Amino acid sequence: MPELPEVETVRRGLEPVLTGQIIETAIIRRPNLRWPFPERMAERLQGQRVELLRRRSKYILVDLASGESLLVHLGMSGRILIHAADTKRTQTVHLLHGHPPLEKHDHVVLDLGSGTRIVYNDPRRFGGMELLDTATSEQHKLLRDIGPEPLGNAFHTDHLASRFEGKKSPIKTALLDQKIVAGLGNIYVCEALNRARISPLRHAGTLCYEQVSALVPIICDVLSSAIEAGGSSLKDFRQTDGDLGYFQHSFRAYGREGDRCLNAGCAGDIERVVQAGRSTFYCPQCQR
DNA sequence: CTTGGGTCCTGTGCGC
């Protein structure tokens, strides 16, 4: 599910309610997600003050006063929802903070000093959590090999061109490779390639410098626009307040099989092919 | 080293 824009949307939703707050209680309701939860995770979270919320690629990092950071990945179906303390319900139902009952797949719950409750829900459990040292977080196994942030200064034509040089795999696959550039997933790769009019089937090494140069700002634009729209909601994704993202209304390729290509002057139709086991949507007419 | 395929897991929607 969540690619960089969705993860950034979640980070921005959490930032104002988590920053400066104390995690009073951490409830961990199963032993693992994709991998086991860290040793004594609840104890290491409880009583900690949240200093900062960061994002690296598709990971959210919650920096704690202890010098550790909670790393969270949402996998395909992960969701984080914020439940504000409900004083009205607290009075009428005599609950501590009036939170609704937990649901299926609510795996981790953080109760804050403010009474706000943060709930991590993930039906498919492809997500994961880790606790790592804040100071050396960039060197952690999960983060150290990840390529530059696409919205940062290190992502530029020279970088991408050198990573594509001699590469035999299709550019679609190359852009999904987190070691080349961080945060892109199936949707935004399809969208960026359609807008750049580059075929997803092209071997990455065959792009000329001018094409790479055109692609870089298109990737930035697609991601920035999607963040502004609160991400894309296909089925599961929700912002932290439960709202839908709405960038899916701006899709020009993803999920539009059989529909007309929206690129200026193009009369082609979007087709679906499978690459490396994943659907690719593109216009064979204008994407070359 | 690179590359492609299988795998983890649950839910939904479709054709029959």
Place this chain on the structure above:
DNA sequence: TGCGCACAGGACCCAA
């Protein structure tokens, strides 16, 4: 109505 299958936003691991 019910069943089986395909498919879903990710990414690790391993064989070739």
